[in-house]
Amino acid sequence: MTVVDPIEPRRLELQNLLDSAKTQAERNRLGQFATPAALAADILAYGKSLLPHAMKVRFLDPAFGTGSFYSALLKSFAHSRIAQAAGYEIDPGYGLGAMKLWADTSLRLTIGDFTRAKAPRSDGEKASLVICNPPYVRHHHLSRGEKERLQRITQERVNVRLSALAGLYCYFICLSHEWMAENGLALWLVPTEFMDVNYGADVKRYLLDRVTLLRIHRFDPTEVQFGDALVSSSVVAFKKAAPPAHHAFDFSYGGTLRKPNVTKRVSADALRRAAKWTRVPTTPTSTEPERKQFRLSDFFQIKRGLATGANEFFILTARQISENELPTEFLKPILPTPRHLPVDEIEADSIGNPILDHPLFLFACDLPEDHVEREHPALWKYLQTGIAKGVNKRYLCRHRSPWYSQENRPPPPFLCTYMGRRGVRGGKPFRFILNRSRATAPNVYLLLYPKLSLETVLKARPEHARAVWRALNDIPGETLVDEGRVYGGGLHKMEPRELANAPADSILELVPELVGAQLGQLKLL
DSSP: OOOOSSHHHHHHHHHHHHHHHHHHHHHHTOOOOOOOHHHHHHHHHHHHHHHHHOOOOEEEESSTTHHHHHHHHHSSOGGEEEEEEEESSHHHHHHHHHHTTTTTSSEEEEEOOGSOOOOSSSSSSSSSEEOOOOOOOHHHHHHHHHHHHHHHHHHHHOOOOOOOOOOHHHHHHHGGGEEEEEEEEEEEEEEEGGGGGGGHHHHHHHHHHHHHHEEEEEEOTTHHHHHHOOOOEEEEESSSSSHHHHHHHEEEEESSSSSSSEEEEEEEEHHHTOOOGGTTTEEEEEEEEOOOBBBBBHEEEEEEOOOOOOHHHHHHEEEHHHTEEEEOOOGEEEOGGGOOOOEEOOOOOOSSOOOSSSSSEEEEESOOOOHHHOHHHHHHHHHHHHHTTTTTGHHHHHSSSSSSOOOOOOSSSSSEEEEETTTTTGOOOEEEEESSSSOOOOEEEEEEOOOOOHHHHHOOOOTTTHHHHHHHHSSSSSHHHSEEETTTTTEEEEOOOHTSBBHHHHHHHHHTTHHHHHHSSSOOO
């Protein structure tokens, strides 16, 4: 006979009601993405399998929400086995609703900021089971003062110094350390990105050196775990105990936590040598990665395209330019987003503008405001429209002087798209573009500027630009994916430093004139 849970339907109703009361932007800023009930049940079932059979459970969820994990806890464990259950919820709306919902249980729910709470002193009061989906608050949503506070207390309490670029979830993982009993178990449902990015290095060191990793499960990015957040997710399970010598643990991928598609035993020593943990378990970690003689960084300086701070104001059509009578001296061609760029080879007209059906132009001016007002009345009038719309107060604009100036991004001869998905353009998520025009590009592109050796060859033999472009396109899609990162829904992204690490030996093969110059100038890697 199936036992009907009287509370879970009410919890789901409360969750939907509270979520719908906030905009998606608000929830993104606060990192509020509730754990689906099926996923919470899967994590609790796995956690139960790791605990000694007779062990009493002292449960803690530092980001409680409405209690998806607590609900799963009550289904997974006999009530007599749950010695205590506690939670923290910073949002009073969710906290008060959860308090009322679980009022008839033994839950101790505190409405407050977990990162400001004091951990119990005695081991017997600390948690034997921490399970949490911490708030996915990106670093740019944390104030400078809050970052400094979090960095300070994390170093003071746990001796871990996190990067200022770390998301809030990284602090939750580290700060929970002092809340855990010795040999206590933790399972964290977190974004996968910490495994690949620079700010995740300290979290990875914590997992390898301070605790005993039991398992990392990475969900297939194409199978999004949260219906309202495009984030690639993982579950990290560890025990609060110093790792044994030559420690190894399971790294799984795809499927569910209890039924993964792939599982591989990985040594902690091998994982220390892996720059990107998302390569596991699909690539070997027991040996050093294949050595590359040359990388793209040997041939190119790679930068992100320019971020205007307000594309709708600074990137204009020919019609908008005409209507506002803007002086051409403050305009230069700029490429549209990849979605609106139908070609991968951009030809130029007689004055160097790209030949496109709908050309765009970047407005940029370094002249002081009083000069513009005096000498360029039409441009001054246009600036007033931006001020009226608050463009000058946007983050990037207010940090520029004058606010309507732009970064220096000369026309790049080669570009790569910053993000993309598989299944289009022959399965490659990234496009390389040959730019024969004088157009610059926005920050949805990576701009490849040839270094001296390549620049010298291309000046002497311009026809080699096509060979270089062909070599870039010959880089296997899997290689680029491996260097970049992936988010929920299978969205792949590539930062300049990641693209710079891609192999580039094929450029030497197609442009033989470079061989002597490169071998003479570059240190082989």
